[in-house]
Amino acid sequence: MSSLSMFISTLSSERTTTMNRFNSTLPVAEYLADSNVMFYLSDAVTQLLEHKEEYTQFGVNRYFAEYFNSVKNNNHVLFREYNYIGATPHNRASFIRVFWRCYRQIGKSGDLLSMLEYRSLLLLLCPDFPAEMVQSAVRIVLTDDAMDCLMSFTDFLYAFQLQFYYQEFLESLLLIYLDLLSGKSPNTVIVPTSISMEQLPAVTAEEQDGVEPSTLAQCIHALCERFKHSHPPLSCMREALEQNHKVSYYSFLMSLAKNETINQSIGALPSKAELLIDLEMDQELDKLIAQISVSPGSNSSGSAVGVLRDVQRKASPRRNIHHRRKMEVESDGSTEETDSSEN
Numbered sequence: 001m002s003s004l005s006m007f008i009s010t011l012s013s014e015r016t017t018t019m020n021r022f023n024s025t026l027p028v029a030e031y032l033a034d035s036n037v038m039f040y041l042s043d044a045v046t047q048l049l050e051h052k053e054e055y056t057q058f059g060v061n062r063y064f065a066e067y068f069n070s071v072k073n074n075n076h077v078l079f080r081e082y083n084y085i086g087a088t089p090h091n092r093a094s095f096i097r098v099f100w101r102c103y104r105q106i107g108k109s110g111d112l113l114s115m116l117e118y119r120s121l122l123l124l125l126c127p128d129f130p131a132e133m134v135q136s137a138v139r140i141v142l143t144d145d146a147m148d149c150l151m152s153f154t155d156f157l158y159a160f161q162l163q164f165y166y167q168e169f170l171e172s173l174l175l176i177y178l179d180l181l182s183g184k185s186p187n188t189v190i191v192p193t194s195i196s197m198e199q200l201p202a203v204t205a206e207e208q209d210g211v212e213p214s215t216l217a218q219c220i221h222a223l224c225e226r227f228k229h230s231h232p233p234l235s236c237m238r239e240a241l242e243q244n245h246k247v248s249y250y251s252f253l254m255s256l257a258k259n260e261t262i263n264q265s266i267g268a269l270p271s272k273a274e275l276l277i278d279l280e281m282d283q284e285l286d287k288l289i290a291q292i293s294v295s296p297g298s299n300s301s302g303s304a305v306g307v308l309r310d311v312q313r314k315a316s317p318r319r320n321i322h323h324r325r326k327m328e329v330e331s332d333g334s335t336e337e338t339d340s341s342e343n
Contacts (some may be wrong), residue, residue: 006192038089040071043084043235074098082128089230092165096268098125101199107153107250108276110137115147118156136170137163140253154275162232165266169223169231170253173191177249180211210246217241 032038044067050056055063069078074094077085085095103121106113113121119134120338141151163170179189217238224231240255241247258264263269270277 005142006230028187038086038148040068044068049207078125082130085126086164086167089165089183093266093268095126095162096157096161096266099160101278101281103153104276104278104281107157112150112152113156116148118160119172124324133164133167134160140250140257154272157269157275158257158263158272159254161266161269162253162262165268166230166232169227172223172227172248174222176223177216178210180215180219181209186215189219210244210248210251210321213244213247216247233265236261243294 021052044064047058047061047067067076071090074097077091077095077098085091099122101224102125106121115134115138119129119131122129122134133149137156137160138147138151140163141155143151176189180186220237221234222240224234236259237252240252242257243255245252258272260271263271269275
């Protein structure tokens with residue numbers, strides 16, 4: 001089976017709840033749109049044309065094979081721009097998984113990090129990752145007056161997964177929530193058609209008091225109709241709304257972030273019980289640490305770079321040629337920052 005065929009098959013299996021690639025009644029255009037095949041073909045061709053001199057020496061067939069293998073194996077989002085990693089559900093899930101794989105050891109060691117530190121980690125994987133997205137994820141875990149507090153890797157990761165994967169849905173939900181708090185009737189609440197993250201208002205302490213769950217549920221149902229499948233499962237949102245007599249926006253999101261059914265539906269992370277377990281990577285790290293400990297000329301900074309570089313190669317064995325070229329061009333003679341970001 002060709003790389004493209006394997007990739008299409010993988011995307012189809014991820015979307016079994018919304019479509020059936022063997023259903024003859026499904027229009028071709030709808031299938032292509034849902035699977036985002038044309039998006040990846042367009043990006044592959046664009047990269048090929050932009051870096052033609054480099055790719056032609058390896059051959060076009062090899063280039064496309066590497067590109068679609070990297071997409072299939074979730075490695076294609078490394079060091080790509082934010083517009084690319086957020087362009088499709090598959091890209092978002094892949095980036096969430098890459099972030100977890102790269103920095104799982106932080107959670108395993110029990111280290112607590114600040115919002116700025118988590119954003120720094122994200123910038124190592126995506127050079128233009130927006131601060132607003134990180135702030136929105138942190139607000140799910142912390143209140144506005146505690147944004148400088150430290151938080152665990154696990155808490156941040158699940159909040160980040162929810163915020164990043166369902167970004168547009170949650171942005172619209174926040175505006176609806178604020179409308180309800182201002183006293184508007186559900187029938188007069190208007191679902192926004194377009195909004196940027198910078199335009200989103202912050203939820204103040206007074207606005208955290210909450211609204212009636214039944215009222216919010218009515219608005220959520222209408223919002224889901226607009227977003228089709230780009231929202232958390234309705235059953236999970238109903239369950240979260242039934243837990244309290246009043247529901248605030250961020251307490252609602254915290255319940256969703258902890259929901260295992262939502263985690264499974266996204267498919268990027270393992271369950272919370274298995275989040276910090278990766279026997280293969282642990283064995284590789286033990287071998288590398290053992291090698292470093294007996295190396296006569298090793299120093300702490302150089303050793304750390306070597307460990308992270310080798311772990312990256314183990315975690316991401318397939319990478320398209322464009323990524324390798326970017327690493328060589330951007331290293332500027334110093335590989336410490338770049339190497340420590342790869343995983």
